[in-house]
Amino acid sequence: MGIEVGGILGIIILALDIWAIINIFGSGASTGSKVLWILLVLLLPVVGLIIWFLAGPRGSAAAKV
Template identity: 45%
Template sequence: MDDLNGILAVLILLLDVLAIVQVWRTRIETGRKIIWSLVIALLPVVGLIMWFVAMSRIGKVRL
């Protein structure tokens, strides 16, 4: 069970890093990039879900 938790933690960390890299590759303003990076870093799972929704076709209007 501990191995599964460790693998899940590493997977979430990897996805967080990829999401933050993707945030910094977008054309949004620097202030928003900082806010998104903090949200993803401080709320790893929720931040990933929020970023995924924001980057979908529905959320692109809001960025």
């Protein structure tokens, strides 16, 4: 019907990457760490997302107080 499964998977991965980047920005990690995590997610969309999910920074700076 026009939309392939690969296209749908691509959209899902893009949405998850954007969600990860938003969460990285909101984390309490240092600026350098945020930049490295964002680069990892952007350069390796699937693998970077998995690594971030398993080991990335979590929560906001306000939540750590």
